[in-house]
Amino acid sequence: MNDSLHSAHSTDDTQYLIERAVQADQQAYAALYERYAAGLYRLCYSLLFQQQDAEDVVQEAFVYAFKNLRRFDPSRASFKTWLYTIAVSRCRNVHRRKRPPSMDIAQMSQLNLPAPQSEMPEAVLAQRAARDAIVTALGDLSARLREALVLRYGHGLSYREMAEVLGCPQKTAESRVRLAHKRLHSVLQPIGGEGLLEELLKIG
C-alpha cells in the first residue's frame, strides 16, 4: 500500500481518497478501509454484541459504500457519518431479523482476557463486576437508546452528527442520550445500588 495514502487523516484527505477510489484506484479503497474499518467494527459490535453479525455488517457496509461512492455527497455528510449511517441501518435490520442477543459478558466486553480469578485482589474483581454490569446494562437498553449512547460516548459524535446517522432531529438524539442515562441507572440500581455506582467511580 502506498504510504502517502495513510499519512494524513483530514477530511480533505478522505475526499481525495474517495475521488481516487471513484476512479477505481484499489490503493485508495484499501486506505479508506484501513482508516474506518476498526471504528466501524466497534460500532457494529457495540450495537449487536455478536462478532459474526458485526463482521457481516462491516463487510456489507463497506461493499455498499464502495460501490455507491459516486453517490456520496461530501456537502451533506462526512464519509464517516455516511458509513455509520449505512452500518446503523444494517444493524437495525439484523435486530429486526433476530431476537435480542443473549448476553455473554466475557464475549460482550471483548476486552483483554482476565487473569485467573484466584490471583486477583478483591478490588479488581469488584471493578470488573462493575464494568461488566455497565456492559450488561447497555445490552438491556432498547436498540435506539443504545445507538445513542454508543455514538455519543463510544465514538464521540456530536448531537448534530448523531442526528445525521440516526436519521432523527438533533433534539431527539439529545433526549435519547438523556433517557439512556436514566434507564442505565434504573437497570444498574437493582444490580448493585449506589454501591455499584461508587465502584464505577473508583475504576480508573
Next chain:
Amino acid sequence: MFNFKCRYTRARLNAFINRDLDLAARRLVGQHLDACDDCQVHYQRLRRSTHELERRLPQLGAPNKPRLNLIWTQIQQEIERPRPQEADEESLGWRSWLVLGALCLAMILPLWWQANNTMLAPLAQPAPLSAKVEETRVYLIHRRALHSYSTPSTPTASDHHLVAYLRNTPDPLLVRR
C-alpha cells in the same frame, strides 16, 4: 423540593456535563446545583456514569486485526464484481419499462378496441364511396405507379391541386364508416 428550577436543571444536566450549554444556561444550572442537594446528587451520578461510558464504550468490541484483514479480502472480491447499483438500475429499469409498457397498453387498448369496433362495423356493411373520391383514389394510385418510372424532383401543379383538393375532402377510409 422538586420545582421548576429542578426540572430546568435536570433537563440540561447532560448538556452541562458535556459543556454544550450557552453561558447563561450554564450559569443558571450551576447556581441551582449549588443550592439543591437532590439535583446535586443527580448531577454527580450522571457525571460518573458519563465518564464511565466515555471510558468503557470505546473499549467495547476492540477489533482483531487478522479478522479485519479477512473482511477486507472479502470486500475486495465483492467490489470486483459488477457494480450493484448498475444491477439495481438495470432491474429498476427493467421494472420501470414493465410498468410503462403496462400503462401504454392500458391507454392503447381502449383506443384499439374503439377503432376496431368502428372499422369492423363499416366493413360488415360498406358504405358506397362517392364517385369523386373514388376517382381521386384511382388517379393517385396511377400517379404513384408512374412516379416509380419517372422520378420528378418537384411536385407538379396538378399534384398541388390534388393535394389541396384532397385536404378538403373526407378521408376515403373515414367516408367508408
